[in-house]
Amino acid sequence: MTQKRALITGITGQDGLYLAELLQTKGYEVWGLVRGQNNPKVGALREEFPDVKIVTGDLLDLSSLMKSMTLARPDEVYNLGAISFVAYSWENARLTTDVTGGGVLNMLEAVRLYQDISDHEVRFYQASSSEMFGRVQEVPQKETTLLWPRSPYGVAKVYGHYMTINYRESYGMHASSGVLFNHESPRRGIEFVTRKISNAVARISLGLQDSISLGNLDAKRDWGFAGDYVEAMYLMLQQDEADDYVISTGETHSIREFLDIAFTEVGIDDWERYVTIDPQFFRPAEVDLLIGDSAKAREKLGWTPSVSFPELVRMMVAGDLESERTRAQSAPPAVHAR
Ligand code: NDP
Ligand code: GDR
Secondary structure, eight states: OOOOOOEEETTTSSHHHHHHHHHOOOOOOTEEESSSSSOTTHHHHHHTTTEEEEEEOTOHHHHHHHHHHHHOOEEEEEOOOSSSOHHHHHHHHHHHHHIIIIHHHHHHHHHHHHHHHHOOOOOEEEEEEEEGGOOOOOSBOOTSSSSOOSHHHHHHHHHHHHHHHHHHHHHHOOEEEEEEEEETTTTTTTTTTHHHHHHHHHHHHSSSSEEEESTTTTEEEEEEEEHHHHHHHHHHHTSSSOOEEEOOOOOOEHHHHHHHHHHTTOOOOOOGGGGEEEEGSOOOSOOOOBBBOOOOHHHHHHOOOOOHHHHHHHHOOOOOHHHHHHHHSSSSSOOOOO
């Protein structure tokens, strides 16, 4: 059997790394699209995944995506690239719209044109988001729940979601959209609240930091483990028919609950002493109550999450304790004034 080939956009992000790992264990030749002339994350990518083939390009640049398709000649494209930080999307709404929304259209066009030229079927995965539900019309949220995004990021994701459906319906493309609820891991970007907390908790327990500033502690999310969620992406592209699936744990937890478990893990019970509230971390608009109903994915894909909420928090704190200890040990000794 010939080796399958996959192209991943957003390979330097959290999900891109887990997906590259998963597809390599399944025997795929993995290609990753990276942007920028000297992207600082590429060194780590090459070190961790020396067999991943890198192609440079940008979701804003259709010709670079066409070039990537002709070089990688993929059987499957996973479009994970995006401006993904919701708070940033208010500050840079135009750019977010172009990358997170328009970028999906560019990637779909590149796939469609490549298919026409090569006569080779390409399966497409779009990284849609629970942020599209925004002002919640139904609890829990499923594939048919009305979308009402509450951030420029959410609006851009809705555009990409419907464009994916449109290409499936217009051109018969095998294009699937995964409506994924929040998923986290030790590889999560430090700007997101879970990793911001796990990193601060590790540093506070090691005496490297005094406190952490946060926004709305009552916000709630349906948080799962990123390693489980990339399995769902893969499974979607193995189905005979393309479709859309909600991926979630079905539980929701507050930032306070996350703080409780994370601080307890390092032996601190009175975490309120270490947390300050800073208005800059509140958002112009918040999503309401996010809880996903992933019954369709569980039934049709046979997918289930394997990591519970407390296990996820502990995994993240353990990851940050290890990396902060390593960093402290490898730092040059401090020079003290005499
Ligand atoms: P990350 O923010 O960790 O990664 C985003 C990736 O997109 C990075 O590799 C980044 O590259 C790349 N990127 C940004 N701009 C461009 C561009 N113009 N052209 C090409 N690539 C670009 O996100 P996650 O891994 O967490 O998420 C993956 C996808 O899933 C995203 O689309 C996100 O919106 C979506 N999603 C995520 C969820 C989550 O909870 N994690 C939930 C639902 C959806 P660089 O390294 O150069 O910045
Ligand atoms: P989210 O994740 O917006 O859900 O988007 P994030 O971790 O940024 O925020 C979650 C909730 O925490 C509250 N919050 C804070 N958030 C951050 N980042 N920093 C803080 O200091 C802070 N204090 C409180 C926020 O108000 C919010 O309610 C993530 C991204 O991965 C998206 O790309 C993805 O689509 C969605 O999840 C599903």
